[in-house]
Amino acid sequence: MSTLFISDLHIDETRPAVLAGLQRLVETEASTVDALFILGDLVEVWVGDDDDGPVAASLRETLTAASRRCALYVMHGNRDFLIGPTFASDTGATLLDDPSVVEIDNDRVLLAHGDAYCTRDAEYQRIRALFRSTTWQTGVLASSLEERRALAASLRAKSIAANENKAANIMDVTPSSIQSALDDADVSLMIHGHTHRPGIHDLGGDRRRIVLGDWDRCGWKLRLDQGDAELTCFPLPD
Ligand SMILES: [Mn+2]
8 A cells, every 4th residue: 555645735825836745746646545634734724614715616627536545634723724514515625623633554543733732832832722712713604705815815915924934943842742632542653744854763662753845945745655664856847
């Protein structure tokens, strides 16, 4: 069995190369794997499944093409937590809870976006809890698409000012929170994104933590083939 993992594409209208890179990955690789997992922050912002803009339309098309070639799983990140069941059914994707344990090559693997393990950033964790609460999300989704676009634009302006998508500004995971997550799930392998610090970490014993990379100067993908893990950076189209 072959499985592909990506995360942190942060797609928006300002970076067409990233969307083009995803389209090319789907065309060239989705039919060579059994499943594609997107572990959060597929987009820079998602204002709701009723988004009728060009980026949302391209994403629907691209993910639909992916789900025709392999099983497609989408997990929320801290940017696209408003992706809902309508988008999932439109594209043939299955929404995955964060975290989730899935079986791959007869091994149980813990999948997560990763931000929940950055426990040293108390302020971030407070905002995370708010944004992921049903009450807050229901309130936002009750406002008009125009109001949500305005809210997204103001949050995005703040994010650019704060350079929030840069690894230096994202706190890394707390090692103890990783060990607890592995203990709780009773697994030896976890895969996550968010921190923009791609790598394969040997945690001792048979424990491993694989961190996916963000799509910026290149795209990042992890391919698991019968237990072999290959984490690579590949060029994005011009
Ligand atoms: Mn993230």
